[in-house]
Amino acid sequence: MEILTKTKKRVYTFGDKNADGSSEMKNLLGGKGANLAEMSRLGIPVPPGFTITTEVCTEYNGQGRDMVIGLLEEEVAASIRKIEKNMGTQFGDNENPLLLSVRSGARVSMPGMMDTVLNLGLNDDSVIGLAKKTNNERFAWDSYRRFIQMYGSVVLGMKPATKEDEDPFEEIIDHLKEKRRIEHDTQFTVQDLQDLVYDFKDSVKKKTGRNFPNNPWEQLWGAVMAVFDSWNGNRAIYYRKINGIPSDWGTAVNVQAMVFGNMGDNSATGVCFTRDAATGSNEFNGEYLVNAQGEDVVAGVRTPQQITKLGSIRWAELAQTDEDERRKNYPSLEEIMPKIYTELFNYQEVLEKHYRDMQDMEFTIQDGKLWILQTRNGKRTGAAMVKIAVDLLREGLLSEKEALLKIEPNKLDELLHPVFDPKALKRAHVIAQGLPASPGAATGQIVFFADEAKKFKNSILVRIETSPEDLEGMNLAKGILTARGGMTSHAAVVARGMGKCCISGAGALKINYKKRTMTVDGKVYHEGDWISLNGSTGNVLEGKVATMEPELTGEFAEIMALSDKFRTMEVRANADNPKDAKIAKSFGATGIGLARTEHMFFEVDRIKAMREMILASTVKGRKAALEDLLPMQRKDFEEIFEVMNGLPVTIRLLDPPLHEFVPHQLATQKELAEDLHISLGAVKSKVAELEEFNPMLGHRGCRLGNTYPEITEMQTRAILEAALSLKQKGIAAKPEIMVPLVGTVSEFVEQEKVIRETAQLVFEEYDDKVDFSIGTMIEVPRAALIAGEIANRAEFFSFGTNDLTQMTFGYSRDDAGKFLPIYLEKGILAADPFEILDQEGVGQLVEMGTKRGRASNSDLKVGICGEHGGEPSSVEFCYQTGINYVSCSPFRVPIARIAAAQAAVK
The missing domain is CATH 3.30.1490.20 (ATP-grasp fold, A domain)
Known part of the structure; x- marks a missing residue:
């Protein structure tokens, strides 16, 4: 001690x-x-x-x-x-x-x-x-x-x-x-x-x-x-x-x-920002109260006034107030204390240039004297973050590398959320007007208490004003609406930091916590009623309003281009269908790092053939069912290859245990028995036979392919026939066939043999060929240990960090929820290892597997395809380990691109 x-x-x-x-x-x-x-x-x-x-x-x-x-x-x-x-x-x-x-x-x-x-x-x-x-x-x-x-x-x-x-x-x-x-x-x-x-x-x-x-x-x-x-x-x-x-x-x-803003009409207190924290525009803005102390402004008990005349005019427009009434009720600091305002404006310029970032300042005016109580880099929305970084670069205050490092990768997620459809907005009924405290589109059911935000899947937290105790509910809610408070109130500042849509100071709302009602112009809205918030205009809308995908242009496109200038590690996406592939490509993915073929089998027209294959008692029967699946699989791969057009696509062969595909409810089992003209008892018997005590460690992955090689044959044929079909159309396909769950070299060799023999047959039939590679998913700790031996045969590794984490820790993802929250609360774990890559344990296996694999095969391409591929600290670890690419969900691709660029810059 x-x-x-x-x-x-x-x-x-x-x-x-x-x-x-x-x-x-x-x-x-x-x-x-x-x-x-x-x-x-x-x-x-x-x-x-x-x-x-x-x-x-x-x-x-x-x-x-x-x-x-x-x-x-x-x-x-x-x-x-x-x-x-x-x-x-x-x-x-x-x-x-x-x-x-x-x-x-x-x-x-x-x-x-x-x-x-x-x-x-x-x-x-x-x-x-x-x-x-x-x-x-x-x-x-x-x-x-x-x-x-x-x-x-x-x-x-x-x-x-x-x-x-x-x-x-x-x-x-x-x-x-x-x-x-x-x-x-x-x-x-x-x-x-x-x-x-x-x-x-x-x-x-x-x-x-x-x-x-x-x-x-x-x-x-x-x-x-x-x-x-x-x-x-x-x-x-x-x-x-x-x-x-x-x-x-x-x-x-x-x-x-203490300096005092409550000494009379010559005293005031306020909060100001050197730029707009919601939009990022280069406008000095803020709020103040005469004869008040600082907590009055942020607590939202009194709705404050605007610092600048322009801001005051905008606020008056929102409140539908004419100019004379505005001057009387909403005078700006610029108008009533012009000398103090000029002094404050000069200080904000000094501080922004000194810190080279948008500043959030608190000030007090005591009997005509200005004091600055605090400055800090201001909390901002994702959109503001991107615009401010690009603007500071253009203004010469930041270098390109510094501008990149100003981006918090995870906050880019806010820019990828849906926005209201303009056509739907025109039809929407506006029930109240407040301040656009944090932009975005939010639709949900009303809740009045923070600890009840999880009552509905989509909730809007409605409060007279929020307090710090409401934090968890604010985080869970889709949007936040307050009757009191300004653009610098607790609700506004915290919402912007979270990237939550927020409207504050909607004075027309009459909220009754005991009755759990919100009344506007005589109309009563109850807990559970649907409302929508337009955080960009401050409009509170009745009911649900349709949304659409955002357009990512302007400063967002510029920061993405800048990240690609410095990024050396590729960013791919996990995508199982053409729609996800299109989204991934639009977000700048350089390929597909994981296409899970099992997701293609669950559609109604396919699951029947899949079940027929599973229930077949002979190889001939299985092959007959697989013949029905072949054209469906081929079409899937053609569509994905066509979208990616020349970019690599890694396709994982069938991975989950077969029991996931069979029906477990009696009614569905009866239906299947009738369709296949077999007895209900036969179906029940097969379902019971397939049931596993520990499916995660059971009959799945390459174990399936080695037990039923006809499955691997069909999938290989579908992949290569799809690539050949597109080649005839002048579209390049780059298939990478991935063998899952390998733990021994022999497992890989057996699957490689099936794949290559099938490829030879296909190429002979078509009298043509395409380039393809065969690799494996490293998700069993033993595979990382013997990576050097596996790399003698495999052309690429893809670390499946989701399963590798499960097997390394011995935690089941399905059951970890019972103890992981307690482990995090007690500090037994610093972070959820399924969210942030465990660099000390799982990370060592990744490093070891990469090093040993490349020692045997210097041309070995290495990636990761677990969800860690879109988590910034994990992306940085992958860069430091020398991994060629990370792969993540399509909507995380921009985040991974920035994180990869920042890793290179650092």
């Missing part, structure tokens, strides 16, 4: 050009702390403060609260004194109090997933001193009630009892608003705010059995430890899981002098 000492530096200060840290120290200071230090060095006005490192979070989780406080006390005290000096205030003083914010800061942005406390340091005495000092009694008491509410929720655990219940503090606020007949927080009088403070503290006492802490140092340590605790909160754990963030990174804690 590491010996913890006070000599190690755990606290880094910022706020002037002598800041301790820099943007290069994200692993230690977290993204927020590193950027606060970097902005300080650039001369950006940042409220002074300090960062407690991510390493302390790890120490806290291992050693506990008291040990960590003991290690931090001296450094934190010294850092507080530095803030006091810079701000001219004193922490804990009743006359001139220093107030603090306490925020999290992981290495990568996790918006809303961990806890924040503002206005820390206030108590019953210092609130009076703050009121006198600022000559603003309302501001002081507003700050105090906000502090109690936030601290009570974050540190003292004041949460709603059930999902239908309101936040206990909001319940008190709503009750007072009702009593006073007011709508907005800004309408509270000083007496109202004092009453809220009293009622809040009384509620804390009743619900927790403890008095609200008055000692500022007790408040500070409580908040710091609460931030550390929130790293392992449910929502943070889930966010890490869906974004692949390691649990051992920990979070830093940023303690910063």
